[in-house]
Amino acid sequence: MTAAPHSKLAHAPIALFTTAMGVFGLSLATRAAGLDAISVAVGALGSVLFIGLIVLFVVKMIRHPKAMEAEWHHPVKLAFFPAASISALLMATFLHPLLPDAAHVIWLLGATSQGVLTLVVISAWISHRAFGPGQLSPAWFIPAVGNVMAPFGGIPLGYVELSWYFFAVGLLFWLVLLTLVFNRLIFHDPLPEKLRPTIVILIAPPALAFLTWVAFHDGTLDAGGRMLINLGYFFTALVALQLPALLRLPFALSFWALSFPLAAITTASFRFAELTGSTLHLVLGYGLLIALALALAVLTIHTVRAIISGALFQPD
Template sequence: MTVDTGLAALPSRLEHFPISIFGVTMGLFGLALALHACGVAWASSAVGWSAFAVMLFLATMYLLKALRHPESVAAEWHHPVRLAFFPATAISLLLFATFLRDQNPAAANIVWIIGASAQAVFTLVVVTTWISHRSFGPGQLSPAWFIPAVGNVVVPLAGVPLGHFEASWYFFSVGIVFWIVLLTLVFNRLIFHDPLPGKLRPTLVILIAPPAVAFLAWIQLSGGAVDAPARLLLNIGYFFTALVAIQVPALLRLPFALPFWALSFPLAAMTTASFRFAALDGSAPHRVIGWTLLALLILTIAALTVRTIRAVVAREICQPE
């Protein structure tokens, strides 16, 4: 069986094409931004445009799914876990705008407006769903719930340089509030209730993303000042990185599934944050940390790419659960 055979079979399995697959584009754009932060511009450009091509392909496939199997999309929207992955589409656009802002500010501005608008709508709709008459149990809560609300802290990364200062403050404020709220709820679930199911255990890595991205957003909003809030956010990110690192051996024993791409973007965000701090503060240790995390990030994305291709070839992707 060839890769072509596996890819050719995807249209016939569109009904089961998961919204969580947009974690792939988040990870790839994250790698592009990390490479840019360490000064490897040519590699950043290559990875960034590759991520854009992947995003277009995935968006096309999901649009076809929406047209052919709207009931399947509705089922994902009403699923307590999969609902959280819909804003990954908006976050991917915001990351693309961040990647694009230095190359083509005008185009980046258009992409940012679309992504920020979508993120605002997703946040309101998802949070409304959470507090509506529907009842959610502790077993339905996972770190993936950070995506809809805390994804707001991604907005200032391109928003501030593009001139959307007050709007960036709005999104940052909402993101920080919901990070604190959801962090409390998630830790209550992790400590006092049953362990996460196997396929959701990789989402533990998402714990790294909010403080790492919030650090990068704060740097933009504060004009590049490495002040107390910046140091606080960065070091919280390092703590969660260490906490998750302890879980990695157990995660590697799990069978591969698309949620494993959750490992990529948080690691990329922490890598970029380390390089950014090193550049602003002149810290050699943080630059060493950045290069170490970048090496791990490249190995992680390479491994995820190989495993995803194998899964496509073996027709393990887009299967009913």
């Protein structure tokens, strides 16, 4: 029996914001490829999607506050709340060349939200609440390591010192959580099926850190930048080996975790090619861009089907 509309709203997962991250990621990747018209069209779609999700969850908060509270106290879903603030940062980055005044406002709102959510979520992690190894996944990167996204848009907008703050926090927790996640993956039970696609998130931190590092150094490529992008390629290759097993899994919203990390390494490849004149990295960038576009098309089809069938709004 199909759930009533109000019950569907109550079970709308906060992880839906990862869809906006993926769409904005495609927009920024196509911009890096020089496909400006496509970038604007995709970014406009991402903006509409993001605003729609904000409205959706404001209504959910008003009508179903206990459902929102339950997600906040859920040890896995808690990590997805900052996907909203990261989406705002991505929207600001997209808008900067088009509507700079709006980009400033949105970036400041996104950065403030990200900073607050990082502190609150990490405080929850170290509070009296007990977390076990089974609740840890690469999705935990989103609240803390997601901070490395802020400088990508913040530096061009002139918020350099604030961007250094976010970069420092994100880089520190990348090292901390990377260690914890690998301990979880190697020495404990496999990730649950719904969370296995989140392993792709491992690609995003070094790719984003590369883009930010180069921006901090005025487009100069040094040893630090080369190290970061090559770490991004290592994790991309590592994830590629896991991909056949992932593709055999039934669709879940967590598959959207594939989109933004893939967009990050695609954008990083184009940026590296631009700085060095490397044909290899340019070709790699276009190959990754094709894979990203195909991934988003497939994810969109599966997500629309899940929305129509009501499968996306089932309680966990």
